[in-house]
Amino acid sequence: MSRVVIVGGGAAGLELASLLGRSVNGQDEIILVEGETHHYWKPRFHEIAAGTFDNDLDTLCYFSHGAKNGYRHFQARMTDIKREDKQIIVYKPNGETDTLSYDYLVIAIGAISNDFATKGALDHCLFLDTPEQARDSWQQISALLRSGEKRTINIVGAGATGLELAAELAKVSGKLSQNPHAARLTINLIEASDRVLPNSPIEMSKQAHKKLEQYQVNVMLNTRIASVDQQGMTTSDGQTLNADIQFWAAGIKAPNWLKNIGGLESNQANQLMVQQTLATTLDPNIFSLGDCASIPQGDGTMVPPKAQAANRAAVHLAKNLTGLMQGKELTPFIYKDGGMVVAIGHDFAISTMMNDRLILKGRLVRRLYDTIFRLHQKTVSGLFTMSRLIIAKRLKCIFQPSS
Known part of the structure; x- marks a missing residue:
């Protein structure tokens, strides 16, 4: 039995944990290390800040979700890696530090805003x-x-x-x-x-x-x-x-504490350097994906920091890790950009398609933005649960009192 430890419960980490948990059927141990108790989709953080986010239907409890999808939520935050012992050091909510061993480690902690060392930005x-x-x-x-x-x-x-x-x-x-x-x-x-x-x-x-x-x-x-x-x-x-x-x-940049963690290679934005297989350049047992990873492509370009890129990398790595634990070779992650969708309020959005040759806008495009979130829900919870959430959301909009 192999133990896969995934650090970070954002879009990439949660999707990877869900896909692996459902695919290994208890034959291997999947652990998701995340300090939060509930998952929020990062592209909707602006809705939380503006008070328009639906906490009832658009959040997910890691503990209960893990029990249903074959992974275990370990509530803590990683602070360091002891590569020689194949362990990570974590900080738990009660203030204690602990260690957690792994056979394969995946780092998917996302990125943070880059203040470019602007005086007073962090404080104010x-x-x-x-x-x-x-x-x-x-x-x-x-x-x-x-x-x-x-x-x-x-x-x-x-x-x-x-x-x-x-x-x-x-x-x-x-x-x-x-x-x-x-x-x-x-x-x-x-x-x-x-x-x-x-x-x-x-x-x-x-x-x-x-x-x-x-x-x-x-x-x-x-x-x-x-x-x-x-x-x-x-x-x-x-x-x-x-x-x-x-x-x-x-x-954007990766958090400062990630830079060269465990002696791994990182770039100026603190992102971990990985191969096209998503394995880190210096350790074949440690992987990284999402905004905290610098992922190369065959043509020399880098995978952009987008939610859709994190989703596709998670799907690819789930297949790669499943195969690796069965003795198969890793395959390269090839990313094809599906365009960009930006929401401007709850009834308008703009998107690019066909390699930026087509620009779409309006209310229907705003529904496309919502669809991207629903695809994320489908990946982590399955088609049936996603469908139930869509129906519940529509019923709530119809029957809730107008403000």
Whole structure:
């Protein structure tokens, strides 16, 4: 019997644990190491922060889910790797440290925002890198919305996370506009590049910018933040942007503690270097996938940090590990980009397809965004459970009292 330890219960880690747990049928031991008790899909963290997330139907309890899908949830956070002993060191919720042995180790802890060492950003900005941060953000935003008068929110970074957060907050503010006791929000979306969604096709950026303006989001392009303090932000040209709440959603990197952990090779963004098989370059028994891994392709490109890439890597590694435990050779992970979908509020989204040659937008595309989440649910819980959740969601929307 082999023991596979998966560190990180995000999209990639949970999908891998679910697929492996169902495939090994108890012949091997699958352990998911994750400090949280419940799973939240990271592309929807902005909804948690804005108070529009459905906690009843769109979360998943690791403990009960693991019991049904053949893996065990070990609530802890990895702090180090003892490669010579094939053990990881973990920090448990009760404050104790412990060790956990493995035959195969998979690291799938995702990535965090990159503050680029901007003075004051860590101390005075909110981040959306973990469920806990997203929940804490909602607590602050909820209090702000109830405070009345004019309030300002600064959001640094007009990539998918920053853009979706700005749009979601604008929609929430708009719904509360008839409440005389609710705050009236000014939302500044600040981007160092010359367009929103700087890594997407230009036409997609234009359409997203246009929609943000319709939501009355103040988009500030070619604006670099030099420092952050408790009152606001200072740009590189000396402009002051005061705000009541400040978010940082610019750039990504793996957590600092992951850099060269256990003597493994990593890059400047702290990502673990892996081969195309997803095995780390220095240890054939340790694998990594998702945003914390630097995954090469045969043509010299790297796999982009996208939810769909994490999903496909998890499916591939599940097959690879199952085969490896049966004495088979590893096969390379080949990624084909299926495009990009960005939600701008609950009734509008923009997507790219056909290698960015086709740009789609509108309410139907927003349903496509929801479908990506449902495919994630299908992977981790199966078609029957996913279908039940869809039906329950629709019934809830029909019968719940209007706000």
